[in-house]
Amino acid sequence: MTSNPDRIPRPDAPPPLLFEQSHPGACAVSLPAADVPTVKPASVIPADLLAAVPPPLPEIGELDLVRHFTRLAHRLFSVDANFYPLGSCTMKYNPKINERAAAMPGFTNLHPLQADEDVQGMLGLLHTLQTALAEIAGLADVTLQPAAGAHGEMTGLMLINAWHRSRGETRTKVLAPDTAHGTNPASCTVCGRHAIPIKSLPNGRVDLDDLRKRVDEQTAAMMITNPNTAGLFDSHIADIAEIVHGAGALLYLDGANMNAILGVARPGDFGVDVMHYNVHKTFSTPHGCGGPGAGPVAVRAGLERFLPTPHIVRRDDGTYALDHDRPDSIGKVRSFYGQTGVLIRAYAYIAALGPEGLRDVSEKAVLAANYVAARLKGHFAFPFEGPYAHEFLIVPQLTQHGVTELDVAKRLIDFGIHPPTMSWPVAHCLMIEPTETESLATLDAFANTLIHIANEAATQPDRLHSAPQHAPVTRLDEVGAARKPELRWRAAEPQDKSAGQQEPPPRIHKA
Amino acid sequence: MPVPADRRYTKTHEWHLPADGLVTIGITQFAADELTDITYVELPKIGQTIQAGAPFGEIESVKATGDLNSGVSGTVKEINENLAGAPELVNSDPFGAAWMIKVAIDNPAELDALLSAEDYERMIAG
Numbered sequence: 044m045t046s047n048p049d050r051i052p053r054p055d056a057p058p059p060l061l062f063e064q065s066h067p068g069a070c071a072v073s074l075p076a077a078d079v080p081t082v083k084p085a086s087v088i089p090a091d092l093l094a095a096v097p098p099p100l101p102e103i104g105e106l107d108l109v110r111h112f113t114r115l116a117h118r119l120f121s122v123d124a125n126f127y128p129l130g131s132c133t134m135k136y137n138p139k140i141n142e143r144a145a146a147m148p149g150f151t152n153l154h155p156l157q158a159d160e161d162v163q164g165m166l167g168l169l170h171t172l173q174t175a176l177a178e179i180a181g182l183a184d185v186t187l188q189p190a191a192g193a194h195g196e197m198t199g200l201m202l203i204n205a206w207h208r209s210r211g212e213t214r215t216k217v218l219a220p221d222t223a224h225g226t227n228p229a230s231c232t233v234c235g236r237h238a239i240p241i242k243s244l245p246n247g248r249v250d251l252d253d254l255r256k257r258v259d260e261q262t263a264a265m266m267i268t269n270p271n272t273a274g275l276f277d278s279h280i281a282d283i284a285e286i287v288h289g290a291g292a293l294l295y296l297d298g299a300n301m302n303a304i305l306g307v308a309r310p311g312d313f314g315v316d317v318m319h320y321n322v323h324k325t326f327s328t329p330h331g332c333g334g335p336g337a338g339p340v341a342v343r344a345g346l347e348r349f350l351p352t353p354h355i356v357r358r359d360d361g362t363y364a365l366d367h368d369r370p371d372s373i374g375k376v377r378s379f380y381g382q383t384g385v386l387i388r389a390y391a392y393i394a395a396l397g398p399e400g401l402r403d404v405s406e407k408a409v410l411a412a413n414y415v416a417a418r419l420k421g422h423f424a425f426p427f428e429g430p431y432a433h434e435f436l437i438v439p440q441l442t443q444h445g446v447t448e449l450d451v452a453k454r455l456i457d458f459g460i461h462p463p464t465m466s467w468p469v470a471h472c473l474m475i476e477p478t479e480t481e482s483l484a485t486l487d488a489f490a491n492t493l494i495h496i497a498n499e500a501a502t503q504p505d506r507l508h509s510a511p512q513h514a515p516v517t518r519l520d521e522v523g524a525a526r527k528p529e530l531r532w533r534a535a536e537p538q539d540k541s542a543g544q545q546e547p548p549p550r551i552h553k554a
Numbered sequence: 555m556p557v558p559a560d561r562r563y564t565k566t567h568e569w570h571l572p573a574d575g576l577v578t579i580g581i582t583q584f585a586a587d588e589l590t591d592i593t594y595v596e597l598p599k600i601g602q603t604i605q606a607g608a609p610f611g612e613i614e615s616v617k618a619t620g621d622l623n624s625g626v627s628g629t630v631k632e633i634n635e636n637l638a639g640a641p642e643l644v645n646s647d648p649f650g651a652a653w654m655i656k657v658a659i660d661n662p663a664e665l666d667a668l669l670s671a672e673d674y675e676r677m678i679a680g
Contacts, residue, residue, distance in 0.1 A: 466617050470588060521616045525593035526641065 057515050058114045062532060065101035071108045099534075118515065120461055126485050127461035130434055130476025131302040131324045131408070134331060140395060141328060141388035150387055155379035159364045166363035169380060170355050172390045173339075179301075179401070180318055180341035181311025186350045187339045187386055188377040192299060195319025195338025196230035196266070198351065201373045202317055202342060203264045203293050204234060205349040209371070214263035214292070220249050222273055222468045224297060227266045236263055247275045247427040249283055258290045268297040269313075270304070270432035272468040274412065274476070284314020293317060301325045302478070303409055303432035306402030316343045326389035337385040351376045407479035408433040411486055415477055418490035422497040426469050434476035436469060437493075439500065446500040448473055450507035454499070457513045458492045556583065557675045558649055562668035564625040565677065569649065570668060576656040577626055577665060581613070583648050584678045589615035592644040595622075595637040597654055602630045606664050610655065613644070625668045628659035 084093060103111070120127070122136050145151075153162055173185040189195040200217065207214050217231040221240045228238030239262075242253040249267070258265070265287045270276045277283065287294045296310045296318035302325050310318050322328065323336040330336050342350065352372045353365035365380075380386075396404065409432055416425070416435045423437035439451045448471050452462035464474040477486055499506050511517055557563075561571040567585035571578045586592065594614040604610040609621035610630070633655050637643060643652040659665065669677065 522591040522593065525591075525614075525616055 058111060060532060061101040061103060061108075061111060062099070062534070064103055064107060064111065065099075066104075067102055069102045069104045069107075071103060071105040125459055125461065126481060126489060128463040128473075128475045128477060128489065129461060130478045132299065132434070132464065132474075132476055134324065134329065135302070135327055135478040136480040137327045137329045137388070138392065138395070141391045144391035145384050145387045150383070160362070163363055165380070165383070166355055166365070168390050169383070169386060170357055170363050172386055172393070173355060175390075175393050176320060176322075176339055177341055179305060179309065180298075180315075180320075181309025182315070182318065182341040183311075183344040184347040184350060185339050185341045186354065186376075187337065188351045188375070188381040189319065189338035189340055190377050190382050191334065191336040192297075192319060192321040192324075192338045193226040193230060194376065195321075195340050196226055196295075196297065197233055198338070198340045198373070198376050199295055199317045199319055200230055200234040200236065200264070201376075202340065202346055202349045203295065204236075205371070205373050206293065206346055207263055209349075212291075214261050216259075216261045217263055217295075218254065218257060218265040218287075218292075220267060220271065222247070222271050223266060223268060224272060224299060227268075227297060231266075241265075247271065247273045248277045248279060251279060251282060251286065254283065254286055258286055258292065260290065262287070262290050262292040264293045264295045264317075266295045266297055268300055269310075270300045270434075272300075273427055273436055274300075274303075274431045274434035274474075275427055276303070276308075276432050280313045288314070299324065300432065300434075303405055303434075305405040306398055307405050311341075311343060317341070317346065322389040323385050326392045328385045328388035328392075330385070335382050335385050337382040337389065339381075339386075349373055355380070404479045405433070408477075411477040411479060411481055412475065414483075415475060415486055415490050418487070419493060422494045426472060433478070434474055436472040436474055438469075438471050439473070439497065444500050444504040446504050446507050447471070450504075450510065451493075451496055451500070453518060454496045454507045454510035455492065456511035458496075460489065460492060556649070557671045557678075559671040562625065562665055562670065563674035564623055564668060566621075566623045567678075568623055568625060570625050570665060571653075572665060575658070576631055577628070577659050578653045578656050579610075579622075579624060579626075580653045581622065581644065581648055582674070582678075586644050586648045586652075589613065589620065590617045590645075591615055592641045595641050595644065595654065597622075597633045597637065598630050600630055600633060604628060604630060604655075604657065622654065624657070626657060626659045626664045627661060628657040630655050631658050632656040 122134060127133070149164060153165055159166065169187055173187060176185045177183060186198065189198045215237055216239050217236045218239050218241050219227045219231070221243055223240075231238040239257055241257060242250040244250045248271075254265075265283065267277070267280070267283065269280055284294050293316040294314050296315040298310070298318050298320045301320060305325070317340065319338045319340045320326070321336065322339060323330040328337075340350075348369065348371040350369070350372060352369050352375055353367045354369060354372075355363060356366045357363055393401065412431050412433050412435055413429060416429055416431055416437075419437055424440040426436050426438055429435065439446060439448055448465050451473060452465050455462050463476070466472065467474070477489065496507065506512075509518060558569070561569045563569055563582065567582045569580055569582055592613060592615050596612040598604060598610050604624045604627065606625055606627045608624065610624045611622040613620050613622055634653050637652065637654065646652070
């Protein structure tokens with residue numbers, strides 16, 4: 044860390060750890076007197092398992108504890124407070140009406156083991172969501188059980204395996220373009236299949252010749268993301284579907300980028316047989332760092348009988364039920380109904396917007412991305428030609444100044460913008476996804492910032508190399524942190540008086 | 555960027571150097587530079603068999619994780635134990651001290667099928 048010349052703690056300096064704020068005897072809670080007999084640990088725990096010295100836990104008063112966590116909370120970077128170009132890929136803006144819907148006591152007070160006739164409202168909502176997702180996909184039926192995108196991929200591949208099995212076949216290979224999300228080959232492996240990469244053309248689309256060469260009678264499916272991870276719609280998708288179907292295989296769509304095509308193109312119409320949604324992304328529910336998510340899977344007619352049990356169905360009398368009687372089903376993939384909190388929010392989002400509104404989401408998301416791309420022309424290199432879908436890639440062409448994509452990303456932090464995805468799916472790139480909800484003023488401010496940084500890179504490259512300068516934590520030693528991680532906090536050595544004017548010992552910031 | 559002429563290369567940037575009846579495998583300077591600072595190298599166990607065109611290990615940098623692919627099939631006879639404690643060797647001396655494994659190969663013809671230094675140099679230039 045850089046030292047502060049005035050030795051005055053910066054207001055935005057990292058707050059001390061709870062351990063550093065500890066005062067012997069301080070306590071944040073007053074426990075009532077025990078109303079059961081107390082026992083000494085030594086009388087019930089074997090001596091060799093007892094610590095000789097109690098662990099040095101922090102002792103801290105209630106107000107100091109509240110301030111500590113409130114200060115930390117204020118440091119959160121969120122889409123509610125700041126723009127970020129990570130887009131729906133990470134999490135787009137979540138309308139607050141979704142929260143109100145999900146917090147209704149009629150939903151929050153349900154017990155997952157209540158009888159079907161007691162939870163008609165919830166089952167009706169979930170069934171309507173299934174129907175809406177099937178319509179958006181252009182496919183026949185949907186399961187809401189998978190709890191995340193990758194879980195949806197696994198479920199989808201299990202459905203595909205079940206379909207091949209029903210035809211007396213076991214196929215071992217799954218094709219995926221070399222731009223695929225890493226979860227695609229991982230899901231193949233989890234499902235006992237081999238992932239085979241398919242080359243991309245210089246224009247970022249699937250190389251059909253390579254596909255024709257690799258598809259064979261052992262191919263169970265091709266997994267494709269369209270628009271792909273570089274934000275490019277593969278206009279040869281119908282040819283891809285024909286080649287894949289011609290070999291007796293199925294086409295799987297990774298729905299991570301559905302934000303670009305809602306109401307504009309339906310995967311079922313362009314040849315997809317099975318797909319998953321990331322409803323926590325596309326249909327706007329708050330999530331982060333592992334959840335909660337939901338990855339519903341949609342299937343073409345002919346594959347419905349393999350969907351997980353229980354399946355939510357509408358009976359002829361208009362009531363809803365959990366159908367367990369599905370002999371060809373792959374079985375349960377998630378407890379109870381899936382991630383209902385996420386699904387209620389997705390329902391609220393879809394119901395609030397309606398068909399025209401959803402189409403408007405995608406059109407505005409695509410327009411925003413192409414607008415920012417146009418503003419950046421001449422300042423950055425573009426690995427692929429537009430027009431783009433909801434996201435695009437730029438490459439800082441600044442190597443003559445020793446400036447890398449990492450430096451540009453770090454410098455953005457100084458301007459209050461979270462860095463975008465970096466170095467993927469092509470080397471040295473930054474991936475920009477502004478989403479549909481940003482105003483023109485915000486998009487301009489972002490483009491102006493990137494252009495400013497590109498100019499700075501040419502005139503004052505040191506500003507980028509040392510960025511961020513205006514953040515609580517400045518440039519970290521990422522190499523040192525990865526090669527020699529220090530994962531345990533240790534109390535600083537007591538300082539002697541003569542050292543009083545030196546800077547305080549560096550604090551350890553580790554994940 | 556130097557590409558030693560005494561060895562053969564894969565399109566996935568591994569070099570293969572035959573010597574004393576074994577083939578030594580490592581990654582090229584180009585690959586090391588693209589990966590940036592290497593933080594971890596996972597190698598197979600001695601005695602393990604490896605296949606041409608298939609991964610034999612993994613490499614991690616601050617930027618990416620990737621497979622280490624073999625251009626030859628055979629049995630692992632030696633591994634470079636130094637890389638566990640000093641993965642930075644891959645950045646500083648990829649063609650020398652950062653060799654990864656030594657393999658007794660099944661079919662010498664596989665080695666001839668790999669890229670020459672000249673072909674590899676042309677590939678990374680293009």
